[in-house]
Amino acid sequence: MSLSPRFLAFLLAFLISAITTSFLAFVNDVTSSMLFVVGVSSFVVSFFLVLYTIEIIVYREVNKMYRSIHKLKLKDFSISRKSLIRENNPLKRLNDEIFVYVAKKQKEIEELRKLEQFRREFLADVSHELKTPIFAAQGFIHTLLDGAIDDENVRDRFLKKAAKSLDGLDALVKDLVTLSQMETGAIKMNIEVVDLRLVTDDVLERLEKIAQDRKVTLKVKPDKLPEVRVRADPQRIEQVMVNLIENAIKYNHEGGKVIIHFDEEKKHFGVSVRDNGPGIPPEHLTRIFERFYRVDKSRSKERGGTGLGLAIVKHILNGHGSKIAVMSKLDKGTTFTFKLEKAE
Template sequence: MFNSRVVSAILALVVSGVTTAFVSLIDNTPTNALILAAVMSFVSAFMLSYFSMEYLVFRELQNLHAAIEKLRRKDFKLTKSRFGSIEPIRKINDEMMRYASKKEQEIDELKRIENYRREFLADISHELKTPIFAAQGFVHTLLDGAADDPEVRDQFLKKAAKSLDGLEALVQDLITLSQMETGYITMKIKPLEISELINDIFEQLEKKAQKRNTTLKLDSKPDKKYWVLGDVNRIGQVLINLIENAIKYGNDNGKVIVGLESSKDFVSITVRDNGPGIAEEHQKRIFERFYRIDKSRSKDKGGTGLGLAIVKQIIDAHGSKITVSSKIGRGTTFEFRLEKTVAPLPTTNS
């Protein structure tokens, strides 16, 4: 009922009434002049009010309505429109844009996850296929007569066993990764002394290092304790992965140095090797699951391609970040930091 024309006509009538009344106060005003004043003021007031309302309010409301209509159809690609020159309408418009962009982000995120799942499944099938086919091949060859020669038999059995060991390692890593991604594994964050943990791990990896004549060294202030907050098992897993990689992919007679540096709030942990290094284009991607620089070489070394993906998950879950820096021919350094804490009070058993 109250469209802009009716409202403008009413307003214009009032304005022209008041104007004409004022003009009539002047003595001896001719009737023509009065009529002229009435008509002129009506027309100009009408035009002014009609156009301003039409353009400022009704158009804007119509735009707003059209935008809501789009949202209702789940079309979130709202173009940043030019309307919204009136404060409350601008607010509504901004609010809608925020809502739309949030929804759009949600949809993108869902698409990303869906994509990730699909790729993950394809990767897993591919990775499982390799050791299974290999073991299957050896077993069938054995059944087809190769078992008759004891030497060949042992050789084939060993190869089949190696494939199955690789399969087990892969499945183990997959379970860890998926449990971590679904949040099934939660970090048990507690104070831990990292230099002691590193020495324990050096002992565990001593044999592997000796095989390549690699020296493992801790670079920290002697006798200094480095208390940090973290899940001791998971951080141990991270360090094992990084140090093992440094041994595996480093050179023979190489050096692996784990450095600890304490700043005001953090302890930064670096794992450095003097191996062949990682080219820039690979550095971004080595944390992706199943990403290997040299596929056959990594498989020879019993790698699943999931080590660094797990490392990244664990460090992320500690609210930190892992970075890599490397120069071809010079070696590679992985770095992450953990929050510093004070040594827990010794528990007294009295």
């Protein structure tokens, strides 16, 4: 409980007056009138002395602290000199404000450290991802320039490999640009009514060859839901479905299954992409939406991709006011889920 200076001075003055009067009562020949006068006078004198002392000590120190705060960024504080003077317990108020300020600055420092660590990791990842296709294409081209160009079979084979490496580099740069634009808000979602069932059918048709090569079965459920009309950006939501379904095919067991399920709710459609592949270890689940993060780097490289797909998916869905969730069990499979607003 906070005590005001006046109440505290009153309490101390009363105690001083009571003690003085009590001791004086034991003196011989002291009348009640004398006790009354001494009690009142000691109370009044003590009250004003204590009050003056408290206010001088407290507010002098408060002013010192305020001047120190003023040297800092005063906008970080929600207090003023006048409000402090009016406070019953200005030191407590000031202490609370300083505590909040320090906690806020500590949080900012931690965020800056995380950003710095993220920046270093990102630069290292980008350098590595760019270096791989550049060095590959460079090696093939230099080999041709060193004389292999005269061999028609070697020339065609090396040119195809160089072109493939450069195509991968082009895809990586495009994904980086897209992700950067999404993070800065440069890309706006063009929301309109989209039949997500039709979009999914088109995506499955495009990915059919990849699924056949891995003998993966693709299925859309439920059959009784011919239309899934949602409010979304057609191009971006197609990008989401391509990324999720292609990952489910590539990282599934050979001969596995991928099921795309739509769940109709009152105001939304729930969408899930489920596979019965090897699953994702629990320690990786919180990081799979980071840029360039790969659960198994060697296998991921073999199966292509830029390592930015899930990061782009996350930002696209955020732009739709939605969030993506993932559930996975080892040797049981992985399920990605999100919701989109139902179209009227």
